[in-house]
Amino acid sequence: MWGVSRGTVERPTRDDQPRPRDREATEQRILSEAARLFAEQGYRTVTVRAIAAAADVNLALINRYYGSKLGLFDAVLSAGQELPQLADVPFDDLPRYLAEYAMRQRNRGQSHGVSAATRSAESPEVRDLLQKRLENLLIAPLARRLPAEDARARAALCVAVLIGTGYVRRILAADAPPSPAFVDRLTEVFRTCLG
16 A cells, blocks of 8 residues: 655555655644644644544654644644744834734734634643743743843733734734724833833
8 A cells, every 4th residue: 555666655645646755745734734623623622633634644643743742732833923023123112013013913813823722721731831932932032121120020911912912803804904093002002011
């Protein structure tokens, strides 16, 4: 059933047509199906076997590529993620930068990462992963930019506003760009949070 020809491994697909093995395409299929399933059903409900079946891959490939179900979930969260570049923005420009970044987040809904995170946060291992990601990727880098008093609390508040604004924009699926007045108001919210 499995054929090897000049170094290319082929395996039958669901319709019994051989398909050359392409690691990048296989990983993308796994990520895409995992993101969809996690977003629809949540981390606890989805099995690695279901993801493998949906992606039409051998179950062992998921463990080889991602190490575990949680490793795959982490990869789903990272896929296509564009984080704000907090270290590169002059401090006085941070409130406007964060407001504009938050307004761009509605277009990132192609990835199911936010839906997967929201639907899966009740799982202790996912909650731990999300806390570490938020702390390491957003809160700590922002807190380092702030004056010492209450820096972490203010950074966490900014991140809450950032994520909440992006999440609501995705739900509302606003087609029109926000008005300059709205961005100005949101800038003032971030300015207040930053102190």
